[in-house]
Amino acid sequence: MKWSFTCQHKQILSHRPNGGRNRERTKQEREMGVGEGKLPLFETRVRKGRTLYQLYALSVLLSICMILAYRALHIPADGEKGRWAWIGLSMAEIWFGFYWILTQSLRWNLVYHHTFKDRLSTRYKNNFPGVDIFVCTADPKIEPPIMVINTVLSVMAYEYPTEKLSVYLSDDGGSDITFYALLEASRFAKAWIPFCKKYKIEPRSPGAYFKEASSGPDDGLREWLDIKRLYEEMENNINSVANSGVVNNDIRKQHKGFSEWSGTATPRDHQPIVKILIDGRDGARDFEGNVLPTLVYMAREKKLHRHHNFKAGAMNSLLRVSSEISNGALILNVDCDMYSNNSETIKDALCFFMDEEKGHEVAFIQLPQHFNNVTKNDLYGNSILAISEIDFHGLDGYGGPLYVGSGCYHRRESLLGKKYDQTHKLELVARERDYKSTSLDLEERAKNLITCTFEDNTQWGNEVCVSHSFSVYPFFSLVQGHLGRKKKQIPMFNLSIMNKQQKNALKG
Numbered sequence: 278m279k280w281s282f283t284c285q286h287k288q289i290l291s292h293r294p295n296g297g298r299n300r301e302r303t304k305q306e307r308e309m310g311v312g313e314g315k316l317p318l319f320e321t322r323v324r325k326g327r328t329l330y331q332l333y334a335l336s337v338l339l340s341i342c343m344i345l346a347y348r349a350l351h352i353p354a355d356g357e358k359g360r361w362a363w364i365g366l367s368m369a370e371i372w373f374g375f376y377w378i379l380t381q382s383l384r385w386n387l388v389y390h391h392t393f394k395d396r397l398s399t400r401y402k403n404n405f406p407g408v409d410i411f412v413c414t415a416d417p418k419i420e421p422p423i424m425v426i427n428t429v430l431s432v433m434a435y436e437y438p439t440e441k442l443s444v445y446l447s448d449d450g451g452s453d454i455t456f457y458a459l460l461e462a463s464r465f466a467k468a469w470i471p472f473c474k475k476y477k478i479e480p481r482s483p484g485a486y487f488k489e490a491s492s493g494p495d496d497g498l499r500e501w502l503d504i505k506r507l508y509e510e511m512e513n514n515i516n517s518v519a520n521s522g523v524v525n526n527d528i529r530k531q532h533k534g535f536s537e538w539s540g541t542a543t544p545r546d547h548q549p550i551v552k553i554l555i556d557g558r559d560g561a562r563d564f565e566g567n568v569l570p571t572l573v574y575m576a577r578e579k580k581l582h583r584h585h586n587f588k589a590g591a592m593n594s595l596l597r598v599s600s601e602i603s604n605g606a607l608i609l610n611v612d613c614d615m616y617s618n619n620s621e622t623i624k625d626a627l628c629f630f631m632d633e634e635k636g637h638e639v640a641f642i643q644l645p646q647h648f649n650n651v652t653k654n655d656l657y658g659n660s661i662l663a664i665s666e667i668d669f670h671g672l673d674g675y676g677g678p679l680y681v682g683s684g685c686y687h688r689r690e691s692l693l694g695k696k697y698d699q700t701h702k703l704e705l706v707a708r709e710r711d712y713k714s715t716s717l718d719l720e721e722r723a724k725n726l727i728t729c730t731f732e733d734n735t736q737w738g739n740e741v742c743v744s745h746s747f748s749v750y751p752f753f754s755l756v757q758g759h760l761g762r763k764k765k766q767i768p769m770f771n772l773s774i775m776n777k778q779q780k781n782a783l784k785g
């Protein structure tokens with residue numbers, strides 16, 4: 278049952294205390310208290326003052342109509358002076374009016390979502406789904422490895438049960454320097470993650486944090502200084518290797534994974550590489566004794582004359598490799614030049630996906646990216662705030678904004694073309710990892726999934742997963758990530774975008 282009521286002067290569109298279903302609950306649902314008069318995990322609210330805005334917009338529309346009517350009724354007669362100027366001006370006014378109406382369609386019905394993470398935590402305790410986070414990088418020169426691992430560390434430090442968190446770095450540059458940087462990050466994470474959680478550090482990209490923080494927490498100044506020193510050491514090590522362009526033999530001896538770069542491999546022609554640097558299953562621990570998130574390096578096979586479909590190709594490879602290793606039910610993909618600026622956002626996303634009534638209608642949760650490197654007054658609008666703060670909320674009012682290609686949570690199965698019904702959320706909770714195979718077995722199996730020929734004569738990149746069809750990169754980079762989510766595959770889906778609470782969730 279649905280109804281509307283007013284709360285804190287905002288109209289609530291959906292409120293569903295009874296879970297809204299008339300079917301028998303499953304055993305698992307009963308155990309978890311699902312459907313027992315539960316409150317919703319998120320609310321959708323229309324913009325404050327919407328009616329006022331709509332009245333204003335209607336008055337402008339009326340004025341436009343009156344101008345056009347005046348123009349039409351007073352066209353100078355044939356041969357009269359100024360006839361063509363009049364017609365020209367009328368045409369311009371028609372076009373401007375039309376353009377204005379188009380822009381208003383995005384401003385007519387803005388909606389905002391509000392999540393209730395406390396309800397989520399009480400209801401599900403720690404019974405959360407596995408989350409796999411994909412970070413993509415393509416070139417160690419353009420995307421410095423120290424920036425890449427800052428992104429990786431920021432998402433490894435999310436407030437989420439670490440045994441359920443896996444981070445994958447896809448390296449289309451196939452670079453041993455990036456691999457080295459990730460190895461350093463896997464060590465630094467042992468100190469960084471517990472430190473962040475103990476002192477509630479934000480943001481959790483160490484680079485961004487130490488740039489902003491001039492001093493540490495009062496009760497942890499010593500630790501702060503130690504971590505800062507550790508970070509600076511790591512930064513120096515990585516930058517000096519990156520600047521020299523070679524990984525020397527002393528470093529190579531530190532990990533057997535470097536043997537992958539011993540042959541004639543080049544960034545554009547090399548074998549598939551998968552290295553599990555931290556295996557969350559085998560109890561790898563941080564310095565405080567907590568389990569670490571899984572961390573995987575992946576470089577898909579490259580051959581000189583094979584098209585690799587840029588980021589879309591990397592995403593599809595990541596999907597296959599991760600399904601072999603951690604098989605998280607939820608996937609977040611980020612670019613290597615953005616970092617998490619809010620460590621709670623996985624739970625925000627779960628509030629949407631795991632909502633009993635509406636969860637199955639949510640296709641993806643998109644985090645707006647906020648840009649760091651714009652000029653002081655952002656004269657040219659490079660931070661595209663109008664898109665993330667207005668247009669997307671306007672589109673959301675009609676069912677959802679566009680997928681912009683990153684900073685986005687999806688269900689794994691939705692990327693694989695699964696149809697959803699109202700039992701979806703239990704799948705989010707109940708997925709299991711392969712605890713029997715060794716890391717080596719997993720790596721070997723995963724490698725076979727990222728060869729150049731794997732997708733040949735299959736639906737990958739076409740009907741299933743991230744579409745290759747628009748990958749005239751970079752011209753269509755925004756649509757290249759467009760999903761193979763044709764209506765026939767996922768008929769029930771809405772799209773969703775976070776706001777206010779999650780503002781600045783990603784920066785870069």
Ligand SMILES: O=c1ccn([C@@H]2O[C@H](COP(=O)(O)OP(=O)(O)O[C@H]3O[C@H](CO)[C@@H](O)[C@H](O)[C@H]3O)[C@@H](O)[C@H]2O)c(=O)[nH]1
Pocket residue numbers: 413414415416420447449586587588591611612613614681682683684751754755756757758
């Ligand atoms: O062959 C490639 C090329 C690019 N990338 C990665 O893809 C990401 C995006 O590439 P970038 O060159 O940074 O594209 P932008 O134009 O800056 O990014 C826009 O377009 C991307 C592709 O749709 C979206 O992911 C971004 O959110 C959006 O800001 C980066 O992490 C790259 O490392 C790869 O993994 N493999």
Ligand SMILES: [Mn+2]
Pocket residue numbers: 612614
């Ligand atoms: Mn970018």
